[in-house]
Amino acid sequence: MSESAASAETTMENLVALSKRRGFIFPSSEIYGGFNGFFDYGPLGSELKKNIRDCWWDDMVRRRDDIVGLESSIIMHPKVWEASGHVDGFTDPLVDCKESKVRYRADQLFFAPVVVEANTVGYVSALESERTTEELQEKAETMKRKKAVQGTLAPVEPKDFTEAREDEYALIPSPATGEPGSLTAPRSFNMMFQTNVGAMTDGSSVAYLRPETAQGMFVDFKNVVDTGRVELPFGIAQIGKSVRNEITPRNFIFRSREFEQMEMEYFIHEDADWEKEHKIWIQWCWDWLKSIGLPESHLSLFDHEKAKLAFYSRGTTDIMFKYPFGVQELWGIAARGNYDLTQHANASGKSHEIFDEATKKKFVPHVIEPAVGVDRIFLAILCAAYAEEEVTDDKGKTETRTVLRLSPRIAPVKVAVLPLLKNKEELTTRAKALYKKLQRRYAVFYDEAGAIGRRYRRQDEIGTPWCVTIDFDTIEKEGDTFTLRERDSMEQKRITEAELLTMLDEHVY
Ligand code: GAP
Secondary structure, three states: OOOOOOOOOOOOOHOOOHHHHHOOEEOOHHHHHHOOOOOOEHHHHHHHHHHHHHHHHHHHHHHHOOEEEOOOOOOOOOOHHHOHHHHHEEEEEEEEOOOOOOOOHHHEEEEEEEEEOOOOEEEEEOOOOOOHHHHHHHHHHHHHOOOOOOEEEEOOEEEEEHHOOHHHHHHOOOOOOEOOOEEEOOOEEEOOEEEHHHOOHHHHHEEEEEEOOOHHHHOOOOHHHHOOOOOEEEEEEEEEEEOOOOOEEEOOOOEOOOEEEEEOOOOOOEOOOOOHHHHHHHHHHHHHHHOOOHHHHEEEEEEEEEOOOOOOOEEEEEEEEEEEOEEEEEEEEEEEEEEEHHHHHHHHOOOOOOOOOOOOOEOOOEEEEEEEEHHHHHHHHHHEEEEEEEEEEOOOOOEEEEEEEOOOOOOOOOEEEEEOOOOOOOHHHHHEEEEEEEEHOOOOEOOOOHHHHHHHHHHHHHOOOOEEEEHHHHOOOOOOOOEEOOOOOOOOOEEEHHHHHHHHHHHHO
């Protein structure tokens, strides 16, 4: 992807429209009106998603000697979530609007007193966005004008609803109605989905669907150590679905209720330099994002304030991505100490210590955890890859082409094989032979319908890096060469089958 990608035309509306039009992502249960916070990945989306997973798994697990894989169950013993702290602490602050019945996350609902000449004349509110402060300021100006208050309006000082005083709750307008008096005090809302296991539906059968894959690695730690021939430092990695009853799922697949995580727990010696290990993993994740085509210009780091960290955490750094709706967390890299293993050892009564030959001492390893969502990477990739550009065809006609500048590593289709004409058997036979050969190793697409220019455009829009056209030179001239058309530059050159295979081998790994 080029650095200039994600320009003005990369709006969420464009990305959602393209996703639907070309079969990347559909709203879940769409024929029944959709289901908020759930999405389905269509034919191209499931390919792209699989490529993200496969690249991560290959680089994180298969190509390393110190990391092994795991697939743990989605529903685990309920005691897992008590020991991990999720039953008591996996909550978001919730605010209800009694009038409209809309629910808000208190930390995403912002308000400000409207202050004129040191007097508070009312309150304004707005939901978190790139423009929260501007929106509040505009609303404050409107309020001053409507109330015909004389004097200078002070600049708004936004706070989120968790910071509101009790006496302010009734004064802050609900974003749904624009009127004060209907918002409740914030209360904790546990985001874990509950279910019942077995025939009984009483309290004894309550279980939870996992809100993160990470606990699987801690709970199976002993099993992996006993069977996996692993030695510190080593990691356990997992890819899988997690679910959270998010109060406000939003921004398409950025925050959904069912999503997929790729998490890795890297266990280190209790005396290891955890800050150094933490930095190594931040760099690894950064480089990996680049390797699948995310431009560095869209990435940044955010260090969580030490004072605001969870009590067990020693440090957390997020890799942030510049989405169209703002700079947001893509990948969290946390140094979690030995909190989780110790909790599970205490709760289960099974030791999670490792024997250190050097010091002849037993200890519970510490852990560094890079945790990322596949869907958030998917969205980041679409945002960075999407472009609309003016192009001029052979006849001098100018048109707008939509192109996804996807890295060949993750593009859902690597090569489109196109016979120049549909009704020339010698062309289609040669094209089909090449297609069948490539299909053994790569996701390829055969298309003989329509003008060649239109076929190129279709492939541009789904991010296919190369088109190979079988034309009369292929069959009439010596050398069995094809026209290779490159997506981003749109340049064309002659290439042999052997050269094509070498090129694919180099770029698709
Ligand atoms: N084990 C640590 C953990 O789960 P997290 O920050 O809650 O940490 C890790 O989640 C990553 O999972 C996030 O950085 C994000 O990429 C992804 N993620 C979390 N909640 C999500 C949601 N509701 N929708 C999509 N992705 C989500």
